[in-house]
Amino acid sequence: MNPPSLPAPKPRTEHLINELQSRGLRLVDPKAGVASRRGGAGPSDHKAITIDGVTVMVPVHTAPAFDSPYVAEAPDAGGHSRILRDGAPLGTISFPRRPRFYDLTTEDGVPYSKIAVLHGRDVLATTVLQSCIRYQSRTKTCQFCAIGQSLAAGRTIERKTPAQLAEVARAAVELDGVRHMVLTTGTPAGNDRGAAILAESAQAIKAAVDLPIQGQCEPPDDDAWFARMHDAGIDTLGMHLEAVTQSVRSRIMPGKASVPLARYFDAFAAAVPVFGRGQVSTYILAGLGDTPDAILAISERLIELGVYPFVVPFVPIAGTPLESHPAPTAEYMDSILGHLASMLLKADLLAADIKAGCGKCGACSALSTYERRLTA
Numbered sequence: 160m161n162p163p164s165l166p167a168p169k170p171r172t173e174h175l176i177n178e179l180q181s182r183g184l185r186l187v188d189p190k191a192g193v194a195s196r197r198g199g200a201g202p203s204d205h206k207a208i209t210i211d212g213v214t215v216m217v218p219v220h221t222a223p224a225f226d227s228p229y230v231a232e233a234p235d236a237g238g239h240s241r242i243l244r245d246g247a248p249l250g251t252i253s254f255p256r257r258p259r260f261y262d263l264t265t266e267d268g269v270p271y272s273k274i275a276v277l278h279g280r281d282v283l284a285t286t287v288l289q290s291c292i293r294y295q296s297r298t299k300t301c302q303f304c305a306i307g308q309s310l311a312a313g314r315t316i317e318r319k320t321p322a323q324l325a326e327v328a329r330a331a332v333e334l335d336g337v338r339h340m341v342l343t344t345g346t347p348a349g350n351d352r353g354a355a356i357l358a359e360s361a362q363a364i365k366a367a368v369d370l371p372i373q374g375q376c377e378p379p380d381d382d383a384w385f386a387r388m389h390d391a392g393i394d395t396l397g398m399h400l401e402a403v404t405q406s407v408r409s410r411i412m413p414g415k416a417s418v419p420l421a422r423y424f425d426a427f428a429a430a431v432p433v434f435g436r437g438q439v440s441t442y443i444l445a446g447l448g449d450t451p452d453a454i455l456a457i458s459e460r461l462i463e464l465g466v467y468p469f470v471v472p473f474v475p476i477a478g479t480p481l482e483s484h485p486a487p488t489a490e491y492m493d494s495i496l497g498h499l500a501s502m503l504l505k506a507d508l509l510a511a512d513i514k515a516g517c518g519k520c521g522a523c524s525a526l527s528t529y530e531r532r533l534t535a
């Protein structure tokens with residue numbers, strides 16, 4: 160007689176998040192929860208799930224996800240679903256519900272969901288300008304980016320006006336309790352690198368609703384834009400390095416790599432006094448060729464400046480030049496995020512203290528769960 164099978168030991172939440180973000184998740188019911196993000200700026204092909212009270216984005220449409228050992232069963236009537244690894248139950252997850260603002264349409268006939276979308280559990284996110292000078296040519300485009308895909312598929316519009324953004328933001332707060340907002344943008348031609356459209360958008364949103372906002376753009380050529388963005392109502396700023404080693408930058412984002420790391424660091428130093436310590440952040444995609452030591456070394460420099468390094472696992476998005484590039488392993492992410500969380504705790508620069516944006520949301524990485532483990 161075979162001995163009864165023992166339940167699989169419950170992994171720590173941060174390790175399960177690393178595993179799911181690395182290997183992806185198969186869904187018995189693909190319609191469960193909020194529709195998954197496909198294409199768009201930044202990481203994509205994800206679905207929001209909630210594990211142990213933490214909402215994270217987990218790849219569901221990527222090549223690794225199709226072969227993932229992790230499966231979520233169809234949710235019950237309460238929206239809860241068992242998660243299994245190789246058939247053994249690990250615990251229960253839930254799916255944030257579809258936001259009510261998705262049912263609305265602007266007076267000029269644009270569905271609100273084409274103007275901004277729900278990220279994580281309580282973040283309203285939009286790409287104000289859904290085109291980019293760097294996306295026009297294969298030799299310049301950031302190889303991980305899918306900013307043109309959602310536009311080509313008709314899931315969004317190219318330019319969201321300040322009035323449209325204000326209308327949707329107010330509805331998302333009133334109907335769905337959204338708590339902060341991310342305004343990102345493709346990089347337009349011009350020296351402000353998108354700072355001007357972020358500022359005019361934030362001004363209109365803040366006039367309509369009290370909602371903390373993060374703006375995300377490349378470093379503008381003139382540092383005076385930091386005060387202009389802040390005065391317009393942008394509470395926190397993201398200027399995203401994506402990769403940190405020059406050879407990796409040149410390979411992965413040949414256009415954006417023409418802006419040297421030194422310019423980013425000058426811009427960080429100028430932006431922190433305007434927005435405040437911990438209210439400027441940068442997104443670092445781990446798994447594109449940077450070593451853990453390189454990411455931790457640059458994070459140390461960033462933390463010294465008061466910049467929050469939001470390190471997330473790279474997600475190979477279908478249809479991009481990197482769709483077949485492997486996602487980093489959970490062990491690789493653990494080797495970075497454990498140390499990084501300790502460094503952030505020592506510097507008192509924590510996700511929980513960020514007013515708005517990706518670092519505060521945290522759903523694309525296990526980093527804030529590591530931080531919570533250390534502060535519990």
Ligand code: SF4
Pocket residue numbers: 201202216278279282284341516517518520521522523524
């Ligand atoms: S971390 Fe940023 S990109 Fe990821 S879900 Fe949250 S707001 Fe969106």
